[in-house]
Amino acid sequence: xxxxxxxxxxxxxxxxxxxxxxxxxxxxxxxxxxxxxxxxxxxxxxxxxxxxxxxxxxxxxxxxxxxxxxxxxxxxxxxxxxxxxxxxxxxxxxxxxxxxxxxxxxxxxx
Amino acid sequence: xxxxxxxxxxxxxxxxxxxxxxxxxxxxxxxxxxxxxxxxxxxxxxxxxxxxxxxxxxxxxxxxxxxxxxxxxxxxxxxxxxxxxxxxxxxxxxxxxxxxxxxxxxxxxxxxxxxxxxxxxxxxxxxxxxx
Numbered sequence: 001x002x003x004x005x006x007x008x009x010x011x012x013x014x015x016x017x018x019x020x021x022x023x024x025x026x027x028x029x030x031x032x033x034x035x036x037x038x039x040x041x042x043x044x045x046x047x048x049x050x051x052x053x054x055x056x057x058x059x060x061x062x063x064x065x066x067x068x069x070x071x072x073x074x075x076x077x078x079x080x081x082x083x084x085x086x087x088x089x090x091x092x093x094x095x096x097x098x099x100x101x102x103x104x105x106x107x108x109x110x
Numbered sequence: 111x112x113x114x115x116x117x118x119x120x121x122x123x124x125x126x127x128x129x130x131x132x133x134x135x136x137x138x139x140x141x142x143x144x145x146x147x148x149x150x151x152x153x154x155x156x157x158x159x160x161x162x163x164x165x166x167x168x169x170x171x172x173x174x175x176x177x178x179x180x181x182x183x184x185x186x187x188x189x190x191x192x193x194x195x196x197x198x199x200x201x202x203x204x205x206x207x208x209x210x211x212x213x214x215x216x217x218x219x220x221x222x223x224x225x226x227x228x229x230x231x232x233x234x235x236x237x238x239x240x241x
Contacts, residue, residue: 058190059182063153066193 005031017099021055024102032100036091040100044088046075051101061106064094125236126157131166132241135185136176141169142184144241149187152194159198159235160191161228162220166241167205170216188218202228 001016002009005028011019016032018024029048033040040048050071054062062070064082072080079085085093094106129148135141152158162170169185176183191199199220206212206222213220223231232238 057186059184059186060149060190062190062193063149065153066190070193 003028003031003035015099015105017105018102021102021104024052028102029100036096041088044097044100046079047071047085047088047093047097048101050074051097051103055101055103061098061103062094063106064092067094067097067106121155124155124157126159126234127151128159128161128232128235128238130161130163130232130238130240131169132164134165135169135174136179136181140241141166144239145184145187147239148191148196149194152191152196158196159200159231160196161200161202161231163202163205163228165205165209167201167209167211167216170199170201170218170220171211172215172217185217191218200228200231 002011003016004010005025008023010023010028013019016035018028026045030040033044038044051061051067054067054070064085068080068082068085070080071085082093085097089096098104098106129144131141131144133140148158148160170188171185174183174185191197199218200223201213201216201220203222203224213222
C-alpha cells in the first residue's frame with residue numbers, strides 16, 4: 001500500500017517497507033511511525049540515522065544482533081543493548097527501525 | 111574453559127560451515143546468493159568460513175563499478191562480515207596469482223592459502239557449500 005509523504009505517494013511492499021530506498025525522506029519515517037501510533041524522539045532518530053549510514057556503507061540492513069553491537073560501539077554501552085532498542089522499537093529494532101529508515105527488511109531477520 | 115552448559119548463549123550445535131565462492135560476482139546470481147546465505151548462517155551463530163577460489167577472487171576485488179550493467183554493487187557488503195563475526199576469509203594463492211592480483215587489490219583482509227592448504231581446510235569442515 002503506498003504511503004503519502006509531503007504530497008507524494010511512495011510505493012511500499014506488503015509489509016510496509018519502501019519499494020525504493022532512494023525515495024526516502026525523514027517525513028516518511030514520521031508517517032510510518034504515526035500509522036503505528038509511535039512518536040519519534042531524538043533517541044529514535046539516532047537509530048534511524050545510524051541505519052541510513054550503515055546501509056550507505058555496507059549496502060545491507062544489519063541483523064538485530066549486529067545492529068545492537070554496532071550501536072554500542074558508536075553511541076555507547078547504555079544504548080547498545082536489546083532492552084534499550086526494544087523500548088524504542090517494540091516491534092523489533094531491526095525490523096521496525098529499518099522500515100522507518102526506508103531500508104529493506106534485514107537479511108536473516110527472524 | 112567453560113563447559114557448553116555453563117554458557118547461556120549456546121542454544122544448539124555449532125557446525126563448521128565453509129562457503130566456497132568460485133564464480134565472478136556478476137553474470138550469475140551465485141556470488142550474491144552465497145553472500146546472503148552466509149549472512150543468514152552467521153545470524154544463527156554458526157562457525158562460518160569463506161573461501162575464494164578461481165574467478166571467485168573477483169568478488170572481493172576493490173573498485174567494482176556496476177553502473178554499466180544496471181546491477182547493485184554489493185561488494186561493500188563483504189566489509190560488513192566482520193560485524194557478523196565472520197572473520198575467516200581464505201583466498202587461494204594460485205587463483206590470485208593467475209589473475210595478476212595481490213591482497214592489496216582486495217577490499218577485505220584475508221588469509222592467503224595455497225591450493226594444498228585449501229584442501230586441508232575443506233577436510234576440517236562439517237558442511238561445505240559451493241557456489
